[in-house]
Amino acid sequence: MQSPAITLRHAEILAPGAVAALTRAQLGPQRPVPHGHDFHELLWVQNGRVRHHLPEGREDLAEGDLVFVAPGQVHGLQGRGADALVVSVTLHPDFVAAFGQRHPELAGRYFWSETGPLRLSRDSRQMAEINRAALRLERGRRDALGAEAFLAPLLCGLMEETVTLPEGAPGWLAAACAGARAPAVFRDGAAGFARLAGRAHPHVSRTIRRWLDMSPSDWVNAQRMDYAARRLVSSGDSLAEIAEECGIPNLSHFHKLFRAAHGETPQRYRRARQRDVVQPG
Structure with missing residues (x-):
């Protein structure tokens, strides 16, 4: 030109x-x-x-x-x-x-x-x-x-x-990692991630393991727990409601994942960070 x-x-x-x-x-x-x-x-x-x-x-x-x-x-x-x-x-x-x-x-x-x-x-x-x-x-x-x-x-x-992956990682993987932050995707777990990637589940698993050293479930659960932490602080919804939004209706499993991600229980996390700014006591 x-x-x-x-x-x-x-x-x-x-x-x-x-x-x-x-x-x-x-x-x-x-x-x-x-x-x-x-x-x-x-x-x-x-x-x-x-x-x-x-x-x-x-x-x-x-x-x-x-x-x-x-x-x-x-x-x-x-x-x-x-x-x-x-x-x-x-x-x-x-x-x-x-x-x-x-x-x-x-x-x-x-x-x-x-x-x-x-x-x-x-x-x-x-x-x-x-x-x-x-x-x-x-x-x-x-x-x-x-x-x-x-x-x-x-x-x-x-x-x-934006998801930063190592140089050489395929573009479809970065797009899937970014898209998996949406509740509509992570509610369906690893299957939702693979569907978004548009590739067969075994291929998706091998690729994310190669570039991020984790499974699709690991990535999805990280997005779920990040979302749960925001919802705990910003809303008064019950733990059961938030767990349901995350696609984890089993509260025991939800507690286990949240504690592994944030180092404390959901209740303790909420009490330490949530403040009533509308009617403070």
Whole structure:
């Protein structure tokens, strides 16, 4: 891909006082003119298929693909077939820089990655959430508060899904480990993990044992006990109700797993950490 023929500038896109702008674009099949920009761009494929042209080559994007583009990165977008629709959010570089300074845990990720553009994929439920947030941004305020209301939940959700595995581990394993944090998955135990991985259970077991030295059940139980600890502190639900939510109706087994994970019984854990902030005694 040749050098950028166009450099887009935020001063020409953002309204006075705004730090964000949202654009919806129908893409044609013509080969794109490469462009760069002096702002951060978050884009996703709303419909159809898109070819993403980059200096090092090209990649095909499908519905649900999300791309973070930093200032200075060169790219171009080309529709593939009919009805290719992309949503693009322009973000002021000063806003993104300040956001990253307030949240150092984001260093090296997303807009702050040293390589890029960075591509991620979202499922239909996650895309519905992004589109609802985009609609609020489109119809609401575009200042720093409005932009943060859009960006913070998205990045927080992505961070919660992040699982760092040893170099060389397959991507499907990282995705399954992240997805197994959801109650809808871990309630079904190791079977839920294998189903999410989309591989045969023996293959999943061998792979996670190789890269993490544990079984699918070990990973799932760790997520269950992390969830149980949060629920014990944040709710007044009974232990039986929380154990049921975790997919462990046997209270004796629940106690055993919780004590192994947190070093104390569920009751002691709750008493030590739960405080009534609504009607303190």
